[in-house]
Amino acid sequence: MTPQLNNHLTSIMVMASDDEPQCTKDEITLVVLTISLLFVLAILHHNFQMSKRAPAMPPGPRTFPIVGFLPHLQRGQAHKQITDMARTYGPIFKVWLGTKLHIVINTPELVKEVVHNHGENFANRSQLLAASVVTYGGQDVVWSDNTPTWRKLRKLLVHEVLSNKNLEASRSFRRDEVRKTIKDVYGRVGTVIDLNEISFSTEANVLTRMVWENSADGPSGAEFRTAVTKVLEIIGRLNVSDYIPSLAWFDLQGVERDITKEMKNLNRIFTNIIDDRIKSNSEKLAVGHDHEGGKKDLLQILLEIKEQKADAKSLEITNVDIKALLIDIMIGGTDSTTTVIEWTMALIMQNHDVMVRVQEELTQVVGANNIVEESDIPKLKYLDATIKESMRLHPVFSLVPRSSSQTCEVGGYTIPKGSIIILNAWGIHRDPQYWDNPLDFNPERFLDHDGTEKYDFRGNNLKFIPFGSGRRLCLGVPLAEKMQMYILASLLHSFDWRLPEGEEHDLSDTYGIMLRKKKPLTAIPSRRLPNINLYM
């Protein structure tokens, strides 16, 4: 030891004995520093281990606590805003709406991960409060989670209610109702017609006949339209209670109050119809008549299933289940199809060359001396391509919601259990990475020149998902496909259409639960076919 060091140590020892508090302070400082260092190292080690185990959550905008991004959400334009955000945050990003974590999926590759690779995990729905009221607490197919009951009810709707056999059996209803519409429009030739209104009443009349044809006093088309439109308007409102559940109790915007009132009306309509049918069935049974041999509507089919399943104890369905399923069909089926028809008509009218080609095809396939029949539909390839192009640009359900039942990894990011997943169909359908000149209206792109079907409505090609994809794919596809083709073909074969004097073409939109035309489409029809009997 050098003499200097020796002196230094001695002086420290002297200081320690002379000035004890000073030395304790240093020791304490040393201990604190050591502990802090160990603590920091422990955190770093933990973070390193965590980063090895679970990747980070997707990027996203900074948001306020509790309200999240809600104050910035643009009313009626969420589809565009979310698509713009993908440019900043990338193909998968997170956004807190209130206290709920939303994960937005913006590419077909990531949709594949969600709906196929992790299909089971992302087969839940996140129920909106208003939707829960209308479906008796999610006892239906659309809004319920991925439970055994949902799987059974979905199977029942697909295989026993909306089966090909039943759709075939109801062909005459569709024919009758479309003919009635053509006759009605003929009576109003030269006047202004609301396209949404006539499409809705045709679709609603077809569905009501399919569902409760044999009920003498079902609601009128107008009564039903008012009820459905109101219910969808309320479900489409941005309800703060859905995003900040602790506020639900206050029902700040009166959504729960309004939907409960509407639901009372809807429930009364459905309860009366079911009760009347049960009564009339037992009266018929008492005098030895049943429905055997006669045409069964969907209500009858469901009631019979209810009896059989109750015997078999395999799936006991109740009258409430039946009401919830009928609501799915009537609400899920009417406005969606009608909105597609309205968008497609607006696009065809704006693009004269497309109108000419659609009508030429109709003349060729159907003939100027005939009315459109359902059997013509598979041959109307250009009209089919036109509808697909319309649904690409204006997908009625632009943001398809799902929810995760387990934490998992998508696109290299962690998606926590219970997150709400938004499949951004609108953004994918307009992404220049997947579509040439995506903003152009060009039905050609859907024509299968090489004879292979590149795009169907079943979500097989994830660049095009107007009916969703995977386990929760829309189960009304076969009916919707028939109805939208049949109504559009009939309107365009029987009439020429022009805008009212002074009207401009307008394709602006607004997003609630559906992507609608902001301004309803009105047009003036003129007779197109030479034979007046084709309008009777």
Ligand code: HEM
């Ligand atoms: C053009 C008309 C229609 C469009 C654009 C449409 C679109 C959709 C979409 C995007 C979904 C969600 C799919 C997913 O999560 O992957 C859906 C679900 C559903 N749709 Fe449709 N739909 C239409 C017509 C119909 C019709 C006519 C019916 C019934 C008669 C119907 C009944 C349903 C039901 C019950 C579900 C829920 C399926 C489930 O969650 O398991 N839809 N629809």
